[in-house]
Amino acid sequence: MEYLLHILVIAGIYIILALSLNLIVGYTGLPTLGHAAFSCIGAYTSSLLALNIGLSPWIGLLIGACVAAFSGIVIGYPAVRLKGDYLALATFGLGVIVYSIAKNWVSLTRGPMGLPGIPGFSIAGFQLSEIWSYLLLVLVFVVITIFIINRIVNSPFGRILRSIREDEIASQALGKNTIKYKLLVFIIGAFFAGIAGSLYAHYITFIDPSSFNVMESITILLMVIFGGMGSISGSMVGAVILVVFPELLRFLGMPSSIAAPMRQMIYGLLLVVLMFKRPQGIMGVYRFK
Template sequence: MDFWLSYATLASIYVLLGLSTNLLVGIAGIFSVSQAAVFGVGAYIVSYLLMNEVTSFLPAMLVAAVFCVLLNVLVTLPALRVSGDYFVVTSFGIQLLATAIFTNWTFGTGGANGLPGIPPADLFGKTLDSTTQMVELCVGAMILGCLAFWLIMRAPFGRLLRAIREDELAVAAAGKNVLRAKVSAAAMAGAFAGSAGGLYATFLSFIDPSSFDLDASILLLTMVVVGGARTLAGSIIGPFLLLALPQVLSLIDIPTTIAAAARQLIYGVLLIAFMLFRPQGLAGEKL
């Protein structure tokens, strides 16, 4: 029972990350490979605020979300100057830089040892310390996230982003501010990733840089590609499916030493196979 609850909790958190990546990569066409870094910043901020008893959970989440909005806008600004392929390289550098900071800034992040003993989340003065309460919180957050994504995509803003993805110049010629729309998409993606970080930290009560490194960013991209780019269903299916993979692997009798490597291998193969044979993913549109 506990296993299913933590699976649902973790998957809900990753759905928020999937939405974030989908907004940025799938919809706005900003090919970022550093979303895990933003996720990490959210996690560290909430951990810091809760561990030092600066604020309670909700204000801490708000601070993390606002900070990640600003961070993501800053990080994606180069994408508004350099085009597609070059931005991947820039974003790659940003991810490496973030990993270096997470690992070496021992005072703020606990360095490679991570931060243990992060307090559980609380809502309106009530501590959510059981797994059931945590799953409710995370599934609730996921539903809110999905609702927000759905509302955004059916509004003129969603249509504008789709048009921008097809032809920026034509959107500008239609009198629209392309830059502003892209910055807004990056901001929304930042808010999703930051909130996911806060939930992740309070759920696991321990974080370390390995959850927010390049592998994690690529896992997020794989989730979006496998689930399906640019759709709500794709952002939900991808995380639920890929997070089940380690559990499936644990049923097969392989030594634990190669299990992690096998998982990475399968993620890689899935990413390549989907890009080649089913670019629209299970429930999406072509990336």
């Protein structure tokens, strides 16, 4: 039971990540391969604040999300000026840069040793140490994220995003400053990814750079593509399936030296098969141009 709840917490965190990436990739059509960088920044910011100056995780979560959003400006500024393949490569590179900062700035992040003993959340003196209470907390954040992303994509702002996705030059011709909108999308996506990273850090209570590597970014992207590009329910389904499915491998009694590469092989194969059969994903409305 404990195990099942744990899987649900992880799935909830991935839903937030997939939704925020879907806003960038699925709704605005910007292929991004470095989303884990934003959650890395959120996670490290709030963990370091909690460990070094004893700041409450609640405030840490908010500051972490804001720092991640700010990094969305820094990362987005060069990225939104590029197109297609080059945008993918640049965001990929920025992901690697953030990862190697987390790994090499040892005096701040302790590098590959990671940060142990990150305190958990508490409400009015009541420590959320029980796993079900944490699940409730994550669910609250998932609902808030779904609500906000849903409002964004169904607003006039969301329509501009879709118009950029379908034809950027046409939206420029209509007088829309597409660079500004693309940058805004990066900031919003980074903000939610920062929240997810912070939730993860205070839940697991230990983070190291390898939790936010390139494979992690690819996994989140795979969730978005598999579930459906430009579909909120698709991202939720994609995240849940791709979190739960590899866990089934455990029940086949595979040792982890086989199960770990096996899981990634399945991810790789799934990506190839999706590109062949259904590049827009199960519930998607958009495929990469």
